């Protein structure tokens with residue numbers, strides 16, 4: 053993947069630093085949320101697939117890790133503050149699965165799945181797929197970081213869930229591959245990270261939260277709470293996305309991707325809430341608040357993304373960013 057286009061002072065300096073390693077990042081602050089989340093996303097991406105022309109060894113460059121920690125500190129404290137009212141929906145004496153159910157029942161006020169099912173135009177549906185591609189082309193990878201950090205029943209349940217996400221032993225059933233096939237059926241670019249320049253900060257934030265939780269062992273509770281909320285809020289929306297794709301005649305691979313998730317995530321929801329989070333909190337009770345925080349973060353960031361996408365469409369705008377063509381080197 054190519055390095056993304058800069059969105060401000062920090063992402064510009066970071067791009068230069070990744071290319072040739074010289075610029076000093078210590079005093080450069082992000083211009084805004086776009087600049088912050090793109091920079092953080094770039095730093096995280098070094099742990100996944102990396103960038104063309106950037107040495108893989110930069111993943112553990114101490115200067116880059118210092119910048120990453122600074123951005124993470126800001127993101128995490130903002131996220132914790134925003135999630136507090138959602139976490140409070142959970143009855144403090146309830147079981148972990150009941151608490152997760154209360155959090156995921158949070159009324160976000162808008163429904164992207166309803167809109168996509170009934171009203172979205174074909175172009176809007178493709179914008180939705182392009183935004184989602186940032187995650188679904190590496191579907192389940194951020195949660196995989198947690199595997200060596202869990203033990204016993206929670207680890208077994210996570211491995212079972214991941215086994216499905218990673219195709220159940222069949223490469224042609226990798227969920228990331230099913231999503232790529234859905235994109236190709238719509239003539240979208242299914243190459244990894246192809247739409248990073250087009251997605252706004254809110255979609256980068258959705259992805260950055262998963263990497264933040266996945267890459268820090270101290271946040272393993274939040275990683276698993278996030279996973280549970282994701283699975284618990286997937287099956288019914290996927291049915292609506294499936295119906296939207298059928299209404300628009302988008303092609304069988306699109307339907308297939310969402311149909312797979314109507315079924316699979318109805319199972320994953322229980323596996324994640326009870327098998328993973330319930331067992332994790334039983335083994336490590338001190339992780340309960342972070343499990344709930346992670347779930348609330350999933351709900352909150354998804355709600356922000358849905359609101360912003362729907363607002364753009366309501367105004368007759370694209371939900372994707374307009375970008376200049378890449379210069380030919």
Ligand SMILES: [Fe+2]
Pocket residue numbers: 191217227313
């Ligand atoms: Fe999946």
Ligand SMILES: [Fe+2]
Pocket residue numbers: 217283316317320
């Ligand atoms: Fe799933």
